[in-house]
Amino acid sequence: MKTNTRIILICSGKGGVGKTTLTANLGIALARQGLKTAVLDADFGLRNLDLLLGLENRIVYTAQEVLEESCRLDQALVKHKKEPNLALLPAGNPRMLEWIKPDDMQRIASMLSEQFEYVLIDCPAGVEDGFKNAVSAAKEAIVVTNPEVSAVRDADRVIGLLNTHGISPVQLVLNRVRPKMIASQEMLSVDDVTDILSLPLLGLVLEDEQVIVSTNRGEPLTLNGTNSPAARCYSNIARRMQGEEIPLIDPSKEGSGIRDKFRRLMQTKIF
């Protein structure tokens, strides 16, 4: 097992906050930087990573056959056509949930780490067995959350569990940030969330309709080098993962009209 492979769990606790979208976009963005990257769908019950990457029709074997040793790892890996540095190891049949154990996930991760520099694990929602299996294979983690009370609360629970599993570092991605709502103080700010969760912020992702368009097509935003707000955010995160220092987008500086300026004035902290 290569020791310098970064095996990163992408998790959130709550469902629907953007784990799979982040996994797909970071996978593509890292691969575009020339890094050999594998994305592993650990959500055996409700798999979707194949769909977001547009690879759903090219799956022959899955993690299940690899574990049963009825195929080799290379046979199960689905290479992305446009971005050959990226490969997906698809989740098997939901019946896998009945027998898969932390050992199995560790075996898969160790196999992947022989061929890849990055292994991104798309974690299932929840904190039950699916999470425990996935976390056992990871060395570090990215916690995804939204600026909403339920998502932040669930993220806090997950951070506690990651700490007890000895995962380090654990970094935060704040997804679906709406600068205008933050400015009018009707949404938790970036500082609010990082203060409450006390995690280092790896990046934030601005709310962007293009994310839906890209999932419709099965082409992650980072694939085409588009300049949409979320695409910029995802690429920045991938570059920060490689140690580049890229300043955070300041949501309060988005927008330059007189109304935006007034909103910013009203945000001034008095005490």
Added chain:
Amino acid sequence: MTLRDILNKLLRRQPTSASTARERLQLVLAHDRSDLSPELLDKMRKEILEVVAKYVEIDLEEGAVSLETEDRMTALVANLPIKRTVTGAIKLKENDDE
């Protein structure tokens, strides 16, 4: 507190929902992290007050025991204003002017 919060207070408007969210989260997370239910905390609060009341006379209405969280560390904070000691031997600040 921001400029907008102050303005809202002056105009007697509802506080912004972000500040409400912040407060609610801080409270619920302190409970989540300590695994203490509000009922259990209340039971503990009563027992702490009983013990303290053996030694000093405290204002049972004002006494507050709460969980506070900072940097993922949770602390039990008790704020118990003392009226006077049971023996009356110790002069307390409040009683100075009596």
